[in-house]
Amino acid sequence: MGKILVTAYLLFSSIIAFADKPDTVVINNNQSTLLTNRYFYELEDTNANLTINNVLNKEFYVIKNTLPTFKYTKSTTWLKFNIKNDSTAPFITISIAASVIDEFDLYYIDNTTTNIRHLVPDNAHNDQVTQNIMFINCPVLPGTSNTIYLRIKSSAPNVIPIKVYGTYAFLKSRNIENITTGVIIGVFIVMALYNLLLFFIVGDRSYIYYVCYILFFGLSQVLKRGYGGNLFTTDKTILNNYIIPLVRVLFGYSILLFISEFLQLKQNLKRWYKYYLLLYAIYSILLVAVLCGMVVTAYNLITISTCITSVSLLIIGAHLYFGNGFKPAKFFMLGWGIFLISILISVASNRGFIPYNNLTTEIVVYSSVLELILFSAALAEKINFYRFQKNESQNFALAVAKENERLITQQNILLENKVRERTNELIATNKNLSVSIDNLMSTQKQLIDNEKMASLGQLTAGVAHEINNPINFVSSNIAPLRLDFDELFVLLNKYDDALNNPEQSSLLSILNNYKQKIDINFIKEEITILLNGIEEGANRTAEIVNSLRAFSSTDEQILKTTDINKSILNNLLILRSTIPYYIEIKPVFDKLEPLHCYPGKINQLIINLINNSIYAIKAREHHSDESVMIITKDYADHISIEITDTGIGMSDETKQRIFEPFFTTKSIGEGTGLGLSIVFGIIEKHRGNIEVISSPGNGATFIVTLPKNLA
Known part of the structure; x- marks a missing residue:
């Protein structure tokens, strides 16, 4: 009985193995075939440490997904498939989209020498026509077949679209792809220039944000098609790990800025606008992940942030249109809804949830063109909306003006009589x-x-x-x-x-x-x-x-040449007896040339400023390390006198009024409030400036600037 069960199990396993055995890829001159699970076995190399010799001894398996897919933790995948060349060319082209693929190489056993051959993409040193796609020309003689081992490495979760071409089919496919890409780039450039022109005409910031949105969206599509080496760098690691996700982050920021300005979210959302700012926070987290080199996390966050942003913006548009009656949101909601559906289809296709084909691959591009048209219509509708508001405001202003004219006519009669009365009163x-x-x-x-x-x-x-x-x-x-x-x-x-x-x-x-x-x-x-x-x-x-x-000539009206440093020392000598013992005077003088000025006025200025500093220090309740520092500096066209004290300082309100006549913070009987007003007049007479730096409890600094060319 046991032997019968073992025999039945082996027979069943053979049937299953035979049933799951992949087909051979047969290629003729004008044929191309997408490599699906019908044709290949897969071997997962999570640690990326397997060599071809290890792989030959490993057991490959059939996967359920139609296309080979990088999951969230997989870094390297090996594919094994048989290929037969029914074309007239001595090789068959195997290609993979260059976007977000870090490494792509091929191994096969040479039928003539039984040696293992290793091939890398041919376009590393090829012309620019094929630099946007990674492809390998695998030698397979016409009428023969061979077993191929492909090794693909990527840090981004995505499907792996691999195609096998005949020679002529590959060249034809590349020409169509380049023409299509050129048309797409042309559309994006035209739309960007058109809206940039509108920005300079209208002056609405919505247009400049929309231009940024178009540029980053177009750039992300160009990078997706593998043109990053032409624009930025041929280093796949830098391109895939930093440039591509960084462009998508900037694309996300441009979307948020455009929508915020276009839909006037600060005014229309009001108290809910702060929750809109959380979308910026999501992209900021994504930006940190990119800059920190967290590649897998970054690409996963890109998918999450794209879905969250798309749904959130669609809800906001619907709320503004249906809830607030904001008409420009109509075209936005329609365009963004189409774009959201295309993104969801693209994400589902890239994750293997729905079939991967030409439609699901290019649906984002097709919908984006339609979206650009609808957004442009939305911006035009916004201009009409503004024009309508402007016409209403003008009509209202005209009605108000007419009413004002009537009232003014009535008032003029009354005013003329009152003017006569007031004129007589004013004369008196x-x-x-x-x-x-x-x-x-x-x-x-x-x-x-x-x-x-x-x-x-x-x-x-x-x-x-x-x-x-x-x-x-x-x-x-x-x-x-x-x-x-x-x-x-x-x-x-x-x-x-x-x-x-x-x-x-x-x-x-x-x-x-x-x-x-x-x-x-x-x-x-x-x-x-x-x-x-x-x-x-x-x-x-x-x-x-x-x-x-020197001090006695305060009323002199004749310019004289005076040594400012010496004047300061003379005034300090006069004031020495009024300076308390706990205040240290610290003069720091630059070498100054004699200055043309009114010496008596300058002496009065110095005396008043130093007296104010001494009073401010005396006003402190406790004294410790008190000082008045006097600094002179020489410049090309002027000199400066800085007087800094450790007094009680002053508030911003006091600083605004200290030069007003009769304004004083001193007690009654201690000051007239004219000291600094006189100082200000002296500085104006010398065509100079004065600056005050102070805060409560931190002393004060008076910086007086006097020109050298007063004569």
Whole structure:
């Protein structure tokens, strides 16, 4: 009984094997055959590490799909089939679409030598007519047959359309393909140029986004047909792993931008528009996958994002047309619906869900041409829509204008009477206003003079303090200096007594005793020290007087040449007594040429800015590392003075108003609000500029720019 079952199993297996045995591909001169599962066995090489010697010992199997297909994890596939040459040519052409195929080569056993032959695509060094397709001319003598082993490698999930041609059939097929591709490219170029022209005429951004959409869509179709080597690079890895998916990402972005602008989604979707932005996020994730080299993931995401985007845009178009009555969405919905169906058919064909044939292969191209026509009609409809809106708005504006004209006529009569009344009132008011303006100008001049006097009073107190120190230094040295001179005079008198009375030896003894008592060397040193101190006090007093002389000319109207660095130092000398001990003054001066300016005005400007910085620092509750940095810089046509403090800073609102007259942040009685207004007037008089950089709690920087060519 067991032997009978074994025999029956072997017999059944033989029948199944015989039934599944593929046919031989027979090719004549004008024939081409698509390599389906009727003709080949398949061997999956997931790790891509099998060689032809390994493959010869492996068991191939028959697949259920009509065409060989790369699944989501498969990287390399081996196909085994028999081929018979019934043509007159000594070889048969085996071709595969070049798009997204990384490697394609062929092995066969030479019938004459029994050696294994390896062939690679012939078009690697061929003319441009056949560079868009990978093909191999396999030597098979007429009337003979051979077993062929094909190795195909790709990282993208897709079907593998392989065709076997006779010589004449291959050349004819290539010519038709090139003509078809040329026509398609021509259509895309014409549509792009036409809409680009409309963009320059109409100015609607929809057209420029539509041009981008056409260009990237056309480019993706050209790459799909295998023309990437002509446009970008012959390196299949770079082309398939980066350029092709990157173009599809850009194509997706162009679709989203065009639809958003064309359908006015920001206005029509309103609160739902943020969900539309998620489509951008999907393509951004896809872009990251491409740039990170995640090829399989990228191609899978391309399929997913294409389906999601297509369905989402169709729903949006239907909502705008049926829900909001947005007429331009009608042609868009029709064109996009056709395009969506073609994409779904193409994706299903590429995944092996429906038969792969010429119609399913080219359906996206055919539908895209129809879609371009419908989209162009949609854009034209949008222009009509805008024209209708414009006409309505013009008619409404005309009606409003007529009504306004009527009302204006009535109002003019009333206004003329009121104008007469108001004119008489204004004449009387102008008289009073002139008096008020004169009073105001007088008051303003008085306030400015008061500001000057206040600054002068502050400076006077400081100068008195500064002069008092060196004067005290001089006066304190006079008393000990007089004592030293008195002792020297006494010593000289004793010398005279000793010289005049040589016979009295006691006088010499008294002289020597007194000399030792007063310590003549100490007196010499003390006199020198006291005289140096008096000289230093006198010099400091002279410096203060010179600084006051420079500051005293605040009302001069004559341009003079002034050393800006020296002016700053003089003003610092005057202000030294008003600067608290915890504030460090840090001058950093560039080498400046003498500047033509109004020296007194510049001194007043420097005094006011430094005083403001000191006040801002004093206003802080706690003091630590406080400083005022004064920097001068020399440029080709101007100089700059930068005064930076560590004070309390100011807000943007305060910065906008600090140069307004009478505006102040100081307490009542501490300032008139005219200091920075005067500074601004001085800078305008010098045709310069001032910039303020500050924020609350971070101090302030005043940058004054003065031209060199004021003369």
